[in-house]
Amino acid sequence: MTVATRKQQTSTGPLSADLLFKMDAYWRAANYLSVGQMYLKDNPLLRKPLAPDHIKRLLLGHWGTSPGQNFIYVHLNRIIKEYDLNMIYVAGPGHGGPALVGNTYLEGTYSEIYPAITKDEEGLQRLFKQFSFPGGIPSHVSPECPGSIHEGGELGYSLSHAFGAAFDNPDLMVACVIGDGEAETGPLATAWHSNKFLNPVTDGTVLPILHLNGYKIANPTILARISPEELEQLMLGYGWKPYFVEGDDPQKMHQQMAETLDRIIGDIRSIREAAVNGNSERPRWPMLILRSPKGWTGPKLVDGLPVEGSFRAHQVPLADPAQNPEHLKQLEAWMRSYRPEELFDEKGALRPDLAELAPVGERRMGANPNANGGLVLKELRMPDFREFALELSGPGKEKASDTTIVGKFLSAVIRQNQEQRNFRIFGPDETLSNKLDAVFKETNRQWEAEELDTDQYLARDGRVM
Numbered sequence: 346m347t348v349a350t351r352k353q354q355t356s357t358g359p360l361s362a363d364l365l366f367k368m369d370a371y372w373r374a375a376n377y378l379s380v381g382q383m384y385l386k387d388n389p390l391l392r393k394p395l396a397p398d399h400i401k402r403l404l405l406g407h408w409g410t411s412p413g414q415n416f417i418y419v420h421l422n423r424i425i426k427e428y429d430l431n432m433i434y435v436a437g438p439g440h441g442g443p444a445l446v447g448n449t450y451l452e453g454t455y456s457e458i459y460p461a462i463t464k465d466e467e468g469l470q471r472l473f474k475q476f477s478f479p480g481g482i483p484s485h486v487s488p489e490c491p492g493s494i495h496e497g498g499e500l501g502y503s504l505s506h507a508f509g510a511a512f513d514n515p516d517l518m519v520a521c522v523i524g525d526g527e528a529e530t531g532p533l534a535t536a537w538h539s540n541k542f543l544n545p546v547t548d549g550t551v552l553p554i555l556h557l558n559g560y561k562i563a564n565p566t567i568l569a570r571i572s573p574e575e576l577e578q579l580m581l582g583y584g585w586k587p588y589f590v591e592g593d594d595p596q597k598m599h600q601q602m603a604e605t606l607d608r609i610i611g612d613i614r615s616i617r618e619a620a621v622n623g624n625s626e627r628p629r630w631p632m633l634i635l636r637s638p639k640g641w642t643g644p645k646l647v648d649g650l651p652v653e654g655s656f657r658a659h660q661v662p663l664a665d666p667a668q669n670p671e672h673l674k675q676l677e678a679w680m681r682s683y684r685p686e687e688l689f690d691e692k693g694a695l696r697p698d699l700a701e702l703a704p705v706g707e708r709r710m711g712a713n714p715n716a717n718g719g720l721v722l723k724e725l726r727m728p729d730f731r732e733f734a735l736e737l738s739g740p741g742k743e744k745a746s747d748t749t750i751v752g753k754f755l756s757a758v759i760r761q762n763q764e765q766r767n768f769r770i771f772g773p774d775e776t777l778s779n780k781l782d783a784v785f786k787e788t789n790r791q792w793e794a795e796e797l798d799t800d801q802y803l804a805r806d807g808r809v810m
């Protein structure tokens with residue numbers, strides 16, 4: 346990390362030249378770890394020339410989404426520190442396991458939970474080898490990944506899960522990365538409307554980050570191939586205020602991203618402040634649209650075909666480095682392009698001046714108690730179900746409805762947990778038709794959109810959705 350390299354970098358934006366350099370280095374470290382996890386079982390710091398023996402036999406993983414998610418993670422780390430945010434990360438493209446595993450390793454959470462994965466060369470070797478390997482960890486953002494409340498695999502639920510985490514959690518901010526492929530699924534396409542159910546006083550914040558890297562597995566995505574105006578109108582129509590960050594020059598992108606996130610935090614703070622001061626208008630929450638190349642910083646051409654910025658970057662860009670000497674050479678050049686010797690010290694630990702970019706303690710997204718199973722669970726207060734039992738005088742003597750009784754029971758559950766706000770009823774508009782109407786003696790349907798006099802049981806703050 347020489348002063349000369351630092352000075353070469355342009356800096357027009359909120360990041361000082363020094364911070365820009367360090368954030369970019371942290372991003373390079375995360376990208377290096379993503380590639381290492383996919384390919385290597387040995388020689389993690391490339392201290393020897395790369396040889397076929399260092400490569401895993403069976404290659405599995407998703408590179409395409411990883412550099413974009415690494416970029417997002419390092420920038421979220423900055424705003425968490427800058428604004429002391431209580432933030433968790435939901436990875437819609439949860440097939441990008443290498444990004445989340447790598448980032449939680451860099452911030453230190455991973456080694457705390459899995460002490461064998463130490464912060465040195467040996468730990469790095471284990472981190473790389475265990476990924477998508479027999480006896481190791483899955484290639485997706487699985488439950489054992491620190492800070493993960495959203496299993497990757499079946500696309501479509503990230504935004505619903507993000508809202509679920511934010512409800513009744515007013516201090517929490519949920520950053521939700523949504524793949525542009527994932528955005529084509531039915532569940533995701535309708536989840537944009539969740540902003541009509543979020544109360545800015547009693548609920549937390551969801552920050553959707555639509556990752557427009559242009560492709561799904563082997564095809565372009567729709568949202569990447571409509572005009573920016575059309576996309577903006579679509580998001581405006583869903584009630585969001587979209588901000589765009591677009592490009593492929595890392596230096597410019599870092600500045601743009603930092604500037605945009607600062608503005609977004611400003612908007613969120615204004616919305617919450619206005620709501621606390623009694624403004625009851627439905628807010629237009631900000632969201633971010635990040636357009637970056639799929640497989641950003643990866644190989645540009647493989648076997649004569651374009652990879653970076655194309656659908657070919659989705660999974661493993663170099664299919665066969667253990668057998669194909671040209672692929673091996675390319676893999677080594679790719680990994681060395683991140684300059685690992687500048688990122689990790691003699692021992693193999695992330696250099697201290699980079700490590701200090703991560704938030705500390707429970708502010709780290711991998712260590713946030715809201716995203717680590719059970720740490721903030723509050724037991725439901727339950728009524729005695731026997732009190733709701735129907736007295737039967739004989740076979741066929743009573744006429745009763747089971748759901749009416751369940752409704753009374755649920756109404757008692759709502760009453761007893763009203764204060765601790767840890768119980769809600771979700772349903773496809775069948776609360777009344779399924780005879781659960783007793784619940785409306787205790788609560789209403791939460792609804793932040795327009796209300797008419799003819800409506801029933803709607804309120805800004807209710808337990809039924």
Ligand SMILES: Cc1ncc(C[n+]2csc(CCOP(=O)(O)OP(=O)(O)O)c2C)c(N)n1
Pocket residue numbers: 407409410437438440498499500501523524525526527528530556558560561562566639659
């Ligand atoms: C419901 C569902 N449909 C299809 C797939 C298969 N699939 C896995 S990854 C992927 C592409 C995802 O694209 P995107 O969300 O944009 O992620 P990225 O391009 O960043 O990898 C698809 C279609 C899936 N996992 N789940």
